Amino acid sequence: LAVPAAAADLPRRVAAPQAFTPVAVFTWSGFYAGVTAGAGFGGGGSFTDATYGTVTPGSRDAAFVGGGQIGYNYQFTPGSGLVIGAEADIQGTTFGHAPSGLVGTTTFTDVGPSLDWFGTVRGRIGYAFDRFLVYGTGGFAYGDVTQTVAFQTNAPVTYFGSRSRIETGYAYGGGVEYAMPTDSFLNFFKSNAVTLKVEYLRYDLGSRNLLVASTGAPLSPGVGYFSRFRTEGSLVRAGLNFKFGTF
Secondary structure, eight states: OHHHHHHHTSOOOOOOOOOOOOOOOOOOOEEEEEEEEEEEESTTOEEEETTTEEEOOGGGOEEEEEEEEEEEEEESSSSEEEEEEEEEEEEEEOOOOEEEEEETTEEEEEEEEEEEEEEEEEEEEEEEETTEEEEEEEEEEEEEEEEEEEEESSSSOOEEEEEEEEEEEEEEEEEEEEEEOTTOTTOTTOOSEEEEEEEEEEEEEEEEEEEEEEOSOTTOOSSEEEEEEEEEEEEEEEEEEEEEOOO
């Protein structure tokens, strides 16, 4: 009876419990930087001539836009939930003067406002569905605007006016953004994530009066008159961001 009882008390090997590995939950929180490129529409704007009415220089109404941005997002609940943030960007454009326009019998040469570059500082608010983010955005806009009018009526240029300055206004829009896995082939900088976005943005840099003065040529009586310019437009662009940190 003693032998079986002793055998029952011998130590036995028990399998070690498996270590628990939590599944990482993606968060949009963190800083990011990236590039964008796309198309702009209406950036040539329009001007209202006191004598000849409203002229819209449509020959350069569309343009290429491209540049970069930096920003920060904060997500209240990782995985899915509310995301707020701020972003600053700067873009170069190919918006320029229309080479000519015809209103009645008057030929306008070098017409309208041009926008060489512009930037924005905007807030963002959206909702994340894990790696998919839908957001709205709005804030301050500024840009380098040149306003020019030159025209002639069967003669050399009779009236001319031009001004270049930094104009300010506002911008608003929205977009969608998707975060790719960390090991994405696009992750050149070994960041926490690479995100791809498509965004629409509307900007308005306001209206200004410009004195279009007489050149003293024949058929240009008086000292001149004022034309009113408006600089506004829309952008549709795609972007690539590199996200760093999860805080």
